[in-house]
Amino acid sequence: RGVSSIMLEDLFQSTTSVSLLVAIVGLLVLHLLYSSFSSYNERREPPGPKPLPLLGNLLQVDLKRLDSCLCELSKTYGPVFTVYFGLKKVVVLAGHGTVKQALVNHAEEFGDREVTPIFYDFNQGHGIIFSNGDTWKEMRRFALTTMRDFGMGKRITEGKIIEECHYLIEQFEEYEGKAFNNTQSISYASSNIISAIMFGKRFEYKDPVFQAMVERDHDTIRLTGSASILLYNMFPWLRPFLKNWRDIMKNVEGNKQDLRSLIAELKETLNPEMCRCFVDAFLTRQRDLEESEIKDSLYQDDNLLYSVMNLFAAGTDTTGSTLQWCLLLMAKYPHFQDQVQEELSRVVGSRQIRVEDRKNLPFTDAVIHESQRLANIVPMAIPHKTSRDVTFQGYFIKGGTTVFPLLTSVLYDESEWESPHTFNPSHFLDEDGKFIRRDAFMPFSAGRRACLGESLARMELFLFFTSLLQRFRFTPPPGVTEDDLDLTPVVGFTFTPTPHELCAVSRH
DSSP states (O other): OHHHHHHHHHHHHHHHHHHHHHHHHHHHHHHHHHHHHHHHHHTOOOOOOOOBTTTBTGGGSOGGGHHHHHHHHHHHHOSEEEEEETTEEEEEEOSHHHHHIIIIITTTTTOEEOOOHHHHHHHTTOSSTTOOHHHHHHHHHHHHHHHHHTTTTSHHHHHHHHHHHHHHHHHHHTTTTOEEOOHHHHHHHHHHHHHHHHHSSOOOTTOHHHHHHHHHHHHHHHHHTSHHHHHHHHOGGGGGGOHHHHHHHHHHHHHHHHHHHHHHHHHHTOOTTSOOSHHHHHHHHHHHHHHTTOTTOSOOHHHHHHHHHHHHHHHHHHHHHHHHHHHHHHHHOHHHHHHHHHHHHHHTTTSOOOGGGGGGOHHHHHHHHHHHHHHOSSTTOSOEEOSSOEEETTEEEOTTOEEEEOHHHHHTOTTTOSSTTSOOGGGGBOTTSOBOOOTTOOTTOOGGGSOTTHHHHHHHHHHHHHHHHHHEEEEOOTTOOGGGSOOOEEESSSEEEOSOOEEEEEOO
8 A cells, every 4th residue: 555655646746747847838838929929919010902913002093193092091991001002012191190190299200201213313312301311400400490590480571472472463463354374473473482582582473594493393293293203113113214204304404403503693692791591501501611621511512402402392382382272262162252352351451461460360361271271282291201110009110111191181081170072261260250270280291391381381371362362353264154163183293273264353
């Protein structure tokens, strides 16, 4: 019996040891599985439609109206999703909450610029809009400081805009109420405001060099949004076969040549004691750094040329296009035009409108904001890139990933706007008719890459629009009804109105 007892005890101990071993192994397996699952969860990438080899999701999108297609895909895949343009992986951000969270709350991670092949062709990594790192930081900081020094958003610029309003009104009056296309006149007027800051002067509307520069910029911005250039960004080897690419580069070279001439003229007459403009400020800084024998300075000729190119193009195109949309919408919805003009007559009368009048013109301000919202002129912003790995809304997004903040989905967000696809100024008015700011109003984008000329653009839009509405009534051409006026945009890199004519009928 003693032997049996010992054997049973040994057996019990060995069984216990095996059980313990099994338990330990089981716990290790569970731990490894949990770790793998957690790691998978942490690295769970945004969903999206299944890509085809080489083509990615190209067959599932319409490159001629990409923003609308991506909005539709977000309804299936959610506010953060992945699409492949060829082999290029892109994460799309949709809806006000998501775009704001990324660009504002995660400004650092989502703050780099995606420099596509066409953007590199434009600027070679120099300048402000299509650069990253130290170049971008220093050039943006310098541009913001200098433009503020020259009155961006201040009284001095207000005077320049008011002066330009008079020239634009004169242009409109020449047509004596007959129908005309206002695109060129408006473009020249808005371009002259940024020109005054860049070069310290305005240009005559008939100046052939000025006309050519403005026209080239419009053409380039339109072609940059074309399907063939989107394909070039995905498959750079296509470049030799693309007429649009050749046309763009011809425009870019033409404007570089004209801008170099303007810069050279300013350099010849530079007086550091009397700074006239942005170019002067840059040249003075450049000279001071050279005298201090500071090496590796970013204040080089290329950064000057491309910064001026960036600011001239952006300051010409976006404000001009928005003002065209404003006037077209007034002609299409005359009852809103009536309300704007009644408010202007009651509050301002016939005297010169000033920026300070804005607070007493809530309906007019609401109309301008609603025009910007509906026009949606930069539908996908300019593409961003993640600066490092980031986990966002539960998804892992690798550093260096291209990101599209879909501004269409913000400005037309059905959870933010009562009637997102309708022109409705009451979006910006409370029950008492007072102007209200809306968080989802994001036409200038947001975060580190928000439009640096926003305060200038807002001032221009207000003064140009009110001055024109004070003087003229805008109507469709004879034989054309309000219903006939087409709000379908011409799709380029920005959205501009379809070519059209309006009558500017004098109110006096």
